[in-house]
Amino acid sequence: MLKRTLTHFHLCCGLGSGAAGFSDSKPVLGPVQAEWRCLGGVDVDPAGLRDFQMMTGVSGTLMDLFTREQYTAFHGQQPPAGWKEATAEDLRRAASNEDPDAVFISSPCKGASGLLSETMSQTPKYRALNELTLRCVWLMCEAWKYNPVSLIVFENVPRLATRGRYLLDQITKLLRHYGYAVAETTHDCGEIGGLAQSRKRFLLVARHVEKVPAFLYEPEKRSLRAVGDVLSRMPLAGDIDQAGPMHRVPALQWKTWIRLALVEAGKDWRSLSRFAIEDGHLRDFVIVPDYQYGVLGVVDWDDTAGVVAGASRPMNDKFSVADPRPTNKFEYTQFGVLPYDRHCGVVTGQRSPGQGTFSVADPRMTDERHNNMFRVVRNDQTAGTVTAGQGPSSGGQAVADPRQPSKGFGKYLVTDYSKPAGTVIAGSTTGQGAFAVADPAYKTWHPNASTQKLRITPWCESAKTVTGSQQVASGALSIADPRPGMSRSKGDAYLTGGHYGVVEYSAPAGAISASACHDNGRWSVADQRMPAHNDRLTCMITSLDGTWHRPFTTLELAALQSLFDPEDHWSADPQIAHEIERMQRVRKIEQAGVFRLDGINDGQHRERIGNAVPRAAARAMADVFGMTLLLSEAGETFILSNISVWVQPVAIALSLAQQEVGV
Numbered sequence: 001m002l003k004r005t006l007t008h009f010h011l012c013c014g015l016g017s018g019a020a021g022f023s024d025s026k027p028v029l030g031p032v033q034a035e036w037r038c039l040g041g042v043d044v045d046p047a048g049l050r051d052f053q054m055m056t057g058v059s060g061t062l063m064d065l066f067t068r069e070q071y072t073a074f075h076g077q078q079p080p081a082g083w084k085e086a087t088a089e090d091l092r093r094a095a096s097n098e099d100p101d102a103v104f105i106s107s108p109c110k111g112a113s114g115l116l117s118e119t120m121s122q123t124p125k126y127r128a129l130n131e132l133t134l135r136c137v138w139l140m141c142e143a144w145k146y147n148p149v150s151l152i153v154f155e156n157v158p159r160l161a162t163r164g165r166y167l168l169d170q171i172t173k174l175l176r177h178y179g180y181a182v183a184e185t186t187h188d189c190g191e192i193g194g195l196a197q198s199r200k201r202f203l204l205v206a207r208h209v210e211k212v213p214a215f216l217y218e219p220e221k222r223s224l225r226a227v228g229d230v231l232s233r234m235p236l237a238g239d240i241d242q243a244g245p246m247h248r249v250p251a252l253q254w255k256t257w258i259r260l261a262l263v264e265a266g267k268d269w270r271s272l273s274r275f276a277i278e279d280g281h282l283r284d285f286v287i288v289p290d291y292q293y294g295v296l297g298v299v300d301w302d303d304t305a306g307v308v309a310g311a312s313r314p315m316n317d318k319f320s321v322a323d324p325r326p327t328n329k330f331e332y333t334q335f336g337v338l339p340y341d342r343h344c345g346v347v348t349g350q351r352s353p354g355q356g357t358f359s360v361a362d363p364r365m366t367d368e369r370h371n372n373m374f375r376v377v378r379n380d381q382t383a384g385t386v387t388a389g390q391g392p393s394s395g396g397q398a399v400a401d402p403r404q405p406s407k408g409f410g411k412y413l414v415t416d417y418s419k420p421a422g423t424v425i426a427g428s429t430t431g432q433g434a435f436a437v438a439d440p441a442y443k444t445w446h447p448n449a450s451t452q453k454l455r456i457t458p459w460c461e462s463a464k465t466v467t468g469s470q471q472v473a474s475g476a477l478s479i480a481d482p483r484p485g486m487s488r489s490k491g492d493a494y495l496t497g498g499h500y501g502v503v504e505y506s507a508p509a510g511a512i513s514a515s516a517c518h519d520n521g522r523w524s525v526a527d528q529r530m531p532a533h534n535d536r537l538t539c540m541i542t543s544l545d546g547t548w549h550r551p552f553t554t555l556e557l558a559a560l561q562s563l564f565d566p567e568d569h570w571s572a573d574p575q576i577a578h579e580i581e582r583m584q585r586v587r588k589i590e591q592a593g594v595f596r597l598d599g600i601n602d603g604q605h606r607e608r609i610g611n612a613v614p615r616a617a618a619r620a621m622a623d624v625f626g627m628t629l630l631l632s633e634a635g636e637t638f639i640l641s642n643i644s645v646w647v648q649p650v651a652i653a654l655s656l657a658q659q660e661v662g663v
Contacts, residue, residue, distance in 0.1 A: 004034045004633075006626055009100040011091075011136045012107045013041025013060055015597065015608045016052035017563050018155075021618025022104065023056060027626035029634065034626040036102075039095040042086075048608055050598040055563070061094035065135055066128070073128035088142035099147045102625050103140055105154045106613055107133045112160040121163055130164050137171050141178045148178060150212050150632075151625050154204035155613055158186050161202055171204070180206040187219075193616030194222035196230045197560050207628070214631035219620040230559050233566040237553050238538075242570075244594040246555040246605060249538050254531035258287075260549040261541040287530075287541075298322050303546075337361050376400050414438050456480050498522040554605045555595065561609055562616035564595040 008022045022036045038056045042063040043049055049060035064071070064079075065086050071079045110116060111126035120126060133156065140149065152175070161168065161184065172182045182204065189199040207216050235242045238249045252260075262285075264271045276283040297318030299305055305318070336357030338344060344357070376398045377383050383399070414436045415421050421437070456478045457463055463479075501522025503509050509522070516523050531537060543549045552560070559566055597605045 001028070002032045004032055004630065006034050006036050006101045006629060007039050007098060008036055008102045008104060008622070009039045009095045010041035011065070011103065011105045011140060012132075013043045013048070013052055013104075014045070014106065014611050014613075015048050015563075016041065016055035016060070017561065017615045018104050018106060018613035018618040019052065019058075020055040020563075021613070021615040021620075022102070022622040024615070024619045025622030025626055027623050027630065029627060029630040032630055032634075034630055036622055036626065039098050039100050042091065042094050045608075047598045047604065051608065054598070063090060063094065065132060065139065067135065070128040070131060070135070073124040076125070086139065088139055091139050091143040095143075099144055100149055101629060102151045102153070102622075103149045104613075104618070105133075105136050105140065105152070106611075107136050107154075107156065109157040109160065109611075112157050112163045114157070114159050118163075130160075130167060133160070133164065134167050134170055134174070137174060141174065145178065148180075148208045148211060150208050150629060151216065152180065152204075152206040153621060153625075154206075156202045156204075158200050158202045161186070168204070175206045179208055179210055181209050182206045188221075189614045189617035190224050191221040192219045192620045193562060193614050193618075194225065195560065195562055195614055195616060196225040196227050197614075198224060199614060199617075212628060212632045214628050216628045217624050219617075219624050227560070230566065231556055233570060234556065234559060235570065237550060237556070243555055244596050245600065246558070246596055246602075247553045248602075249553060250551050250602065251536040251538050252551065253533065254535050254537060254539075255533040257537075257539045257541055260551070261543045263549060265543075265545050265547065265549070500524070502526050554602050554609065557606060557609050558595060558597075561612055562614045563609065563612065569594060 008019065010016075010019050013019055019038050019041055023038050025034075025036050027034050038058045040058050041049075041052055041056075041060045042065070043052070043060060044062070044064050046062060049062060052058075052060040063086050064083070066074065067085055068079060071083075108129050111121050111130040116126065121130075133154070137152075137154065140152070154171070156164075168184065172184075175182050183206075184202070184204050187201060187203050189195065189201050190197050205216060235247065237247065240248050259269065259272060262272055262275065263269065275285070298320045299318050299322070301322050301324050305321075337359040338357050339361055344360075378400050379402055413422075415438070417438050417440055421435075424435075455464075457480070459480055459482050498510070498521040499519055502524045503522050503526070505526050505528055509525075513521065518524050540548055540550075558564060597608065599605070
């Protein structure tokens with residue numbers, strides 16, 4: 001194809017998003033393809049100009065476009081020594097002394113913004129800022145009055161059409177004086193660029209009638225995308241290792257986090273009015289912490305469970321459920337016992353009592369049963385069948401014998417103190433005969449040891465000698481402690497080791513051990529502190545709709561403004577993703593494609609991003625600009641298309657003089 005190079009220049013260029021969008025454009029008409037080349041830009045912000053060079057590859061020029069009077073009115077003081085007003089010659093020099101085919105003007109819009117009150121907008125400071133629009137247009141017209149710029153686009157906030165009406169009327173007259181056809185319109189940059197945001201902007205477009213006889217058509221409109229279409233292709237907010245420092249979650253005031261969590265998705269602060277407030281507090285809500293990693297978490301019956309891990313235990317995630325079903329349902333219950341009038345569940349290959357409801361509460365109590373485990377036969381009844389297993393647990397192998405064991409085999413027998421002992425045999429232990437005696441005479445025959453076994457020392461007495469054997473059974477090593485809180489009851493620290501113990505906020509903690517963890521001691525604290533309403537911190541509060549209501553990160557705002565495409569940085573293609581990861585691993589951040597603006601101040605980054613013209617919208621404008629210039633060079637003044645001429649209605653634009661209506 002034949003190549004045609006078109007040039008563009010930018011006043012109040014900012015970080016260069018609009019310029020980058022123009023350079024992205026490559027319109028085609030028949031066998032001719034046009035390419036846009038950036039001649040540069042001017043701005044008063046040095047950081048923005050460094051971003052401009054990063055975005056376009058072309059150096060910008062630091063230039064203050066105020067007049068001296070405007071500078072004094074805006075800053076409240078005289079300009080510093082050496083300051084001088086910009087001239088038309090300075091503007092040509094900033095464009096490398098070349099004549100651009102298109103000029104993009106995006107002058108400051110704070111004075112006409114709806115965020116500024118009407119009263120403030122009429123102060124000398126903001127009137128001077130608004131007047132910069134007229135000055136930019138005049139400097140541009142004077143700089144290239146001998147070879148006028150073919151197409152001009154002037155971008156600002158929609159309210160400029162009302163607050164700056166007197167300036168727009170002067171701009172229109174000035175442009176017509178220099179031979180331009182002018183049109184004012186309001187466009188949604190989101191629809192022009194196919195963005196995931198709606199961005200209404202004022203656009204004034206001008207076409208030099210003598211140089212460009214062809215009409216300038218509107219960019220094609222597209223459907224707005226969802227925010228998730230862009231954000232889902234980026235790492236999760238806060239992952240600065242993969243996405244860089246611009247992707248950190250902003251630190252907001254605690255009260256702001258609470259408000260964000262309570263705002264309904266898709267609505268704004270006005271939805272907070274639906275809550276009931278009593279004494280300055282929410283009546284119907286409390287804040288409950290979500291334990292880290294969901295430890296001991298219980299999933300609501302109506303919620304979905306999380307990912308089932310290899311170690312799905314209550315201690316490492318939310319692997320418990322609040323089951324509302326009645327407890328008389330025994331299905332899938334370990335050691336479950338079925339009522340006699342119920343049917344059994346599925347009989348599985350593994351059917352022991354510990355694996356399900358494989359036991360039954362049998363009400364039948366007949367004599368013909370086989371439940372002889374540990375059964376004792378009465379002395380006047382017959383014994384059961386003698387089996388090979390003769391233990392008491394094998395059947396009815398025990399008898400209730402009323403006979404006195406004074407004669408015969410006295411296994412473990414204790415001889416009465418008044419009776420003679422049995423025969424002393426070779427095996428004379430207590431388990432082999434009557435070798436124990438009920439001795440009523442208590443003797444302290446080991447006064448220094450045996451009398452102290454398991455002895456409790458009263459609180460008011462002195463302790464005995466501390467010996468080398470420290471067990472409680474080897475001496476008086478226990479004490480009757482009357483102090484409260486030391487009772488040996490279920491759950492105290494002495495019985496349980498303090499597992500899951502919580503220390504009072506006003507009490508000291510115990511000694512810190514090497515294995516200190518919440519489940520092996522008192523390693524939790526009842527912390528009554530809550531952040532102050534103006535404390536700045538980063539939180540993750542689960543909102544009422546189950547999502548995390550959070551602010552956009554600075555990098556996400558840049559993506560929504562189409563300053564960069566996430567696909568170019570975090571590609572789904574495995575080979576590209578692997579290469580990006582490799583380059584990041586060797587710390588070649590720039591080559592790896594992590595988008596980053598100049599400096600480290602998030603507030604300044606966000607201001608420059610918010611002031612930027614969306615890159616995709618600028619490309620759409622450059623497409624129709626390039627098409628118009630190619631048509632004019634080909635001698636065409638009209639194409640049959642369903643796309644509207646930039647001035648409505650089309651029928652009038654075709655029938656009347658171009659200088660008045662058709663642009």
